[in-house]
Amino acid sequence: MTVVPRDPLRxxxxxxxxxxxxxxMGVAFGASGLLSWREPIPExxxxxxxxxxxxxxxxxxxxxxxIDRVPDVYREVMRERRPAVTALxxxxxxxxxMLLVGSLSARLRRPGAMRSLRAGLTLSQAYAVLSxxxxxxxxxxxxxxxxxxxxxxxxxxxMAETMAVTLTxxxxxxxxxxxxxxxxxxxxxxxxxxxLRRPGAxxxxxxxxxxxxxxx
Numbered sequence: 001m002t003v004v005p006r007d008p009l010r011x012x013x014x015x016x017x018x019x020x021x022x023x024x025m026g027v028a029f030g031a032s033g034l035l036s037w038r039e040p041i042p043e044x045x046x047x048x049x050x051x052x053x054x055x056x057x058x059x060x061x062x063x064x065x066x067i068d069r070v071p072d073v074y075r076e077v078m079r080e081r082r083p084a085v086t087a088l089x090x091x092x093x094x095x096x097x098m099l100l101v102g103s104l105s106a107r108l109r110r111p112g113a114m115r116s117l118r119a120g121l122t123l124s125q126a127y128a129v130l131s132x133x134x135x136x137x138x139x140x141x142x143x144x145x146x147x148x149x150x151x152x153x154x155x156x157x158x159m160a161e162t163m164a165v166t167l168t169x170x171x172x173x174x175x176x177x178x179x180x181x182x183x184x185x186x187x188x189x190x191x192x193x194x195x196l197r198r199p200g201a202x203x204x205x206x207x208x209x210x211x212x213x214x215x216x
Contacts, residue, residue, distance in 0.1 A: 009204055015192050019103035019120070022185075026096025026127075033089025041078045044071040059153075059160035066149045066164070073145035081138050088127075088134045095123035106205045114202050118193070125189045132182035139175040146171050 047067050052060030078085070102117030147168055154164035195201060 009195070009198060009200055012195065012201065012204055015195055016103050016106050018188065019099050019117070019192060020107070022124070022188075023096045023100025023103055023120070026092045026124075027100060030089045030091075030093030030096055033086060034093060037082065037086040037089070041075050041082075044074050046071075053159065056159045059156060059158060059163075062153050062156065063160055063163050066153050067167070069149055070146060073149065074142060077138060077141040077145060081134075081141065084134045085138065088130055091123075091127045091130055095120065095127040099124050109206060114196065114205050117205070118196060121189050121193045121196070125186060125193070128182055128186035128189055132179060132186065135182060136175060136179045139171070139178045143168070143171045143175055 047070070049060060049064050049067070098116060099120030102113065102120040105113035106117050150164035150168055154161045154168075196205075
């Protein structure tokens with residue numbers, strides 16, 4: 001039985017589509033970040049605990065006081081790290097714009113499509129690395145501030161400690177998810193760049209017939 005090898009370029013259309021989608025999203029988020037750099041830092045939505053369990057009213061009050069101070073921590077961290085976040089938005093806008101142009105040019109088989117697509121992927125890889133550093137740095141700053149807020153509450157023990165640990169663990173998960181998302185983006189861009197280096201990729205994007213296998 002003869003096994004027909006899979007075409008290594010079968011995922012090329014999917015890759016181009018995802019590049020276009022990420023390009024549109026990146027342009028939108030990057031432009032929004034740049035346009036709002038002088039605007040006031042957005043307020044976090046208020047979080048109000050449900051009614052306290054019987055006998056835990058005092059502890060519940062201390063937890064709510066700590067929660068009410070979380071927006072202050074958020075504003076302080078964002079004010080300190082806003083220049084880095086703004087630079088990240090500018091990088092996102094440029095990289096995503098080039099990626100969008102490259103993906104559209106490739107789908108329309110325009111001259112120079114391969115060159116612009118490779119440039120977009122290279123810039124997008126740089127953006128993903130920068131995003132990993134900056135976004136994780138921001139979330140770690142929020143985690144550090146929340147730990148300081150909830151440490152006295154956790155020292156009370158009982159239900160107060162459980163709630164403080166739970167809220168801190170939630171921010172730890174945000175840090176992990178933020179880093180994972182940036183790594184996933186970087187992985188996609190690296191994979192897409194490797195796909196473009198496969199034999200026949202340039203011809204497929206240009207709409208030209210690839211090299212024929214030698215006659216047997």
